[in-house]
Structures are given as C-alpha cells and as structure tokens.
Amino acid sequence: MKASSIFNGIGLTILALSFVWAAQRSLRLSSEKQDDSLVTIRFAHWQLEGGIRDAFDEIARDYEKLHPGVHIEQVAVPERIYNQWVTTQLVGGTVTDLVEISNGKGATDEVLARHFIPLSKLAEEPNPYNAGTSLEGVALRDTFIDGLTGEGSYRSNLLEYYGIPLSAFTVRMYYNRTLWRSVVGDVPPPTDYDEFIKLCARIRAINEKTGRTILPIAGSKSNSPVLMENLFGSVTQRLNQSLDTLHNLNPVPLDIGIEFLRKNWDLDTPAIRLGYEISREAGLNFQPGYIQLGRDDAVFYFVQSKALMITTGSWDSSSFRQLANFEIGVFDLPLPDRDNPKYGPYVLGAAAEGAATGLNFGVPLYSKNLDQTLDFLRYLGSYPVNSKFSRISGWLPSVVGVVPDEKIAPFAPRELGYIPGFSPTAIGPDTSRIISNANNLLVSPNGSVQELLDEIRDELPGTVRSDLVRTQTGSVKSISRQDVTLAAMQRMTTPSPQKIDQMLESQNQRELVHAWTAFQLERTAARSSSR
C-alpha cells in the first residue's frame, strides 16, 4: 500500500514536471514566433544519416550570419513516415518552407502541381551566390552535374522544374580494412573481376582452415542484386548494343522486352548464359539465404566485422564511418574488363555512371517568406555551399566543378564510360519475380545456371509479355492525361507556344513507342498461337 503511494507520487511528479517543461517550451516557441522582425525558414528532409544534419546546421548558421534577421530551422523526419508527414503538413497548410522531394517521396505529379511552386524561372537565371566562381553568370540549371534533368528536378509530365538537387550518388564496394589486414594481409583491393573472385575464394579457404566464419560479402535482398545486376550488365554490354534498333546507343528495358518477343535474344544467347554464370560466381560469396534478409541485416554483418565487404551506395558512407569501429576502404565494383579471358569478348568496358542526383528540395506554395526561401535555396545550391555541404556530410556534390573531399573521392562518378548492358530482371516486376523466386537454384552451392534456366524458361515469355502490357497501361495513362493538358494549354488566357510544342513532342514520342509495343504484342501473340 505504502509502495503504491510512493509510485503514484513519483508518477504525479513526473507528470507535473513534464507539464511545466512542455508549457515553458510552448511559451518560448510562441514568444519566438511573436518576434516579427525574425524571418524563420524551415526545411524538412528524411536524411538521418550521419553528417547530413551537421552539414545543414553549419550551412544554416552561415546563412544566418550573412542575413541577420533570418533564422533557419531544419526538420528531420524519419523516412518511414516521411510521405504521410509531408501529405498531412501540405493539406494542413503547415508545411515547411522547403521540402525534400527526392525519389518520388512527398511528391507525385499531382502533389507538385497542387502544392509546389514551379522553379522553371529560377532555373534559367544565374545563381547570385556563384559570383566569383567559375559558374558566375551561368543559368542555375547548367550549374548542376545533371543539368537538372533528374526526376527529382524536372517533371516531364508537367514540363516544369520543381526541385534543386544537393547531392549525387554512386555505388561502390566497401571493405573492412582492419579485418582485411588480419585475414589476407597487406594486399591491395582487387582491380579486376578475377582478382576479386580469387580473394573471395581465399577467404572461404581461410574459413575452412581456421574455423573462422567471415563472410566475403554481406548480402541482402537490397544489397546483393546491386552487385549481381552490375556484373550481369557488364557481360551483356555488346548484346545490348546489338539490340539498339533506333541507333541511339542506349536501348531501354522496353526495347529489351520487345526484342525478346521478336526472338532476337533468349536464355540460350551466350551473353545471357554468361550473365547467370557470373552472377552465380559472385552469389556464392554472400551468406546462405541472403535473399530473405533486409538491408539492415547486411549492414549489421558488415559493421559487426562479420563480413569483409558490402556493396552499397555513397549515401551510406558517412553512417558507416560513424557506426563502424574499424577503418573503411572503398573500391570500384570489380567488373570484368575486355581482357578477361572468359567474359572479355562480351564486355565493352567500365560503365559511365552519369550523374544520379538526389536530395532535391522543392518550395511549397504556402511558404510565408517566399523570396527569402528562394534565396536560401539558391544559397544551398551554390558552388561554395555545395562544396561545404559535401565536405561535412561526406556525400557527393551535385554542383559542376566541386571537387569531392578526399574521403569521398572514391565515390566520384565515372563520367566517361560505356553504356551498361542489361539483366532480364530489368524488363519488369513479373520477370524479376520469377527470376528472384528461382534465385536459390542459382546461388546455392548445389545449384547451377542450368537449373535456374530450366526453372524460368517456360514462364519467361508470359512474364515478359505481362510486363510489357503493364508498361502499356502506364503509358496510356500518361498519354490520356497529356491529351487534356494539351487542350488546356491551348485554351489558357496566355498560352505558351513553346510549352505546347514540348507537350506535343513528348506525347507523340510516347505514343510512337506505345504503337510499336502494341504492334509487337499483337503480332508475336498471333505468331505463337498459330504454332
């Protein structure tokens, strides 16, 4: 009885203290808000990786020094709830002045059109914060390594720019330098595929000999396919170019699917078979059953020194350096080159990594301090600030000419390279599903390439077809919407002939691909049913 009174007392005291704390915080916040002379710019993102918030904080303080009377606040929201958070804030009109809109998060075409400001005018103007740099006087659009062509920046359906990217991303092989030295000695990282496979074999042999259980590569359903698809894509580079009907040097997955229906490649095409052989060779070095594991499991294996290597993107670099209590090294994915005796004849060479940008910020319509917000956005996207952001965050820069810091230099995108090949999984989700379901036949020690091929052979034509039909459905949706947009653009009070022309070009291109795909779907269906 006495004990329960004590607990009740403690509970009430905690409750009272919480109330006082909450009340004083609320009062402090409202008094801050009442300070009309202070302009507050808030920006929201979901990047909880190490270093990012520090970088934003430091940049925010710099901006405040440059603009007395302006206060910058960052709001970091967990990725898991980001979409719902943005939607709620947008609908409630309480959204921050800047919102991260990368990877489609928080920003479908409709959300952007309804709630965000098009940045097309801003994109054409020079960025004043680039004054005194090599980008002085250059249109903002051309100061980014992708020319603002990424999905997070430009929306082809809306024909407007909506986001400014602050980073770029590449994929590399990370390794545990400390473990590496203790296991294989002072050996440099592999420079080609054969060296990599020999290294993995050596680790397995050491395990057998010593009873250690070091995994050569930490695998998961999200990490492993990245390595395997890249390996597959390297041995199908020449095949891919042979399927380039339109001569643009860059066939897309739809072309690959159609060329399969037209019988210009199949599972017995040598490059495809070799693609599965190289995938098996690499797949044997992940932990058994890796395809059932999530990304966090693979990260756990790596940072706990249970695995020597892991394949992942530059975005993990800063987190790994914080989480791991060992020295981390990074090397390019060990893909075969033209000199490889087995795979070389099918390879063109290291693939161009282009510039996959991200961490894009957009401006919602309800920004109370629009001019100041746009100014802060220009500041974030300027040469000196992007350089600082990259240095502190450990993420790659997105602005032209910014040299990555020494610790992220190995992630710098390879600008000059060849177009990668393909793996059949790229055709679409149905094809990917049957291959993934049969993956165990490929990567288990008792499995084989032949077993995988036998398993998927009968189903593949059907899944390629259903993937193409799905693509057609999506394309009809876009084309239908463009019909209405086009008429509306035509009838607006002040129509823009340039935009109408762009819309026509875009719609006719889509419709042409749609017509060709429909033609092939029907012709090849008739051919197979008449057999």
Next chain:
Amino acid sequence: MPHLVRLILCLSLASSAYATDTLGQAWQEAAAGLVGDAHKYFITQSGPEAELGQALSFLVIQPKTNANLDRATELLTELSKRPVTDEISQAARYYLARIAHMHRQRVDLPGAKAIYDALIADAPDSFYGSLAQVKVAMIDLYDPKASNQELRARFDRLIPVAKAIADKSARRDLSIILADTALYFEYGDDQALALLLQANQAGITQSAAQADILVRIGELARLTGKPALAREYYQRLLDTFPRDRRRLMVMENLASLPTAK
C-alpha cells in the same frame, strides 16, 4: 429606365467577365494537372468552351468510368456540330477521335481513323488537323492486321506528306515517326537518316530528345558511309551535352571515322 439598362448591362458584363475569368482559371488548373479542380469549375459554367472543358475533364477524372467517357462523347458530339471552321468544333472532333484511339478500354482504331481523316479533310492546316495527321500516321503504320507490303506502301505514301506538312511541330513529329518506322521495319537506314535530319531541322524542343537525335544522326551517317555528316553531329553532341553518358562511345565512333581528304 436608362439607369436600369445600365445596371443590367453592368451586371451582364460583370457576369461574363467572371465567367471568362473562371474558365481561364479552370484551363490554367487543368494545364497544371489539377483536372479535378478544373472540372468543378467547368460544370458550373455554360457555353461551348465550358462544355469542351467539361468533356475533356470527364476523360481523366477518377474513377475513369464508361459513363464518364459516354458523357464526354455526348458533349463533344454536340460541339462537333458547330461549323467546321470553328476551333471548338475542331477540338471536339479531334477529342472524339482520341476517345476511340486512346481512352476507351477497347480501342476502336478504324473508328478513330475515320474521325481523324474527316477532320484532316475539313481543316488540314488547323492546329487539330495537323495533330490528327500525326496520330493517323501512327494508326496506319502500326496496324498489326495490315500485310507487310501494305505497311510499306503506307510508309512510302507518308514520306511526301511529312515533307509538305505546314505545321513545324507536326512535320518534326511525323518525320521522327517515319524515321523510327524505317528502322523498326528495316525500310532503310538512308531513309531514316534523311527523316531525322528533317525532324531536327523542324526543331527538337526537349533536351533529352535533342541529345538522342544528334547521336542517332551521327550513328546513321557513320553506318551509311557519310563520315563528314557523322563527324558534324557527333561533335555537336560532344559540344552541347558535356555530361551525356554516351560521350565515350561517341568519341570512339568519331575517332573511327575515315579522315577527311
């Protein structure tokens, strides 16, 4: 009395200004992708323009039902009865064809083609007439029921049409369609090259499409033995798109060209 007339006049002007303003705003919203909002405006208005807006918004508002498509068809059919020179009538006829061509679950290509053809016959140089020429070309060239000989004959018939079409956008798009068709059906690389050059001259608007056409002209010129032309277009790609992923391949193909004498 004069006061009453003035008042009625003012009210009627104000109301028409309001209607125009509302319609303008509705079109603006539809152009920005907010078709649901635009639809709410259109259905409160009357007159041919508002009816066109209603019909078009019925094509995409969710859920997309046959009833909505039928209602759009009804409205457009009524509007299409206006004089053939009237722009609203031309738009209505064009979108009736679009419903048959793209919007119905079961497409009716012969039905769409008939409407496009009639529009082209009545208003060949109008905005919608030019658009219809491009769309009908796609139906003709990719008709799975036509024989290969018939498809080739249709292609040949369209070559002079693409050259002569007055509207620059339509000329560009028709030329690209024919170039791609020439490559898909192996009608000849020389033919495809000439058509891509024609399209490029008409003006490509999107930067990705611009990079693509420069590479394609370069490649086709190289493959058909026109090194000077290949060199020109490869170089244009390298100068205009310093970060294109195909640069290395273009540079290698450029270096492989026989040197000019």
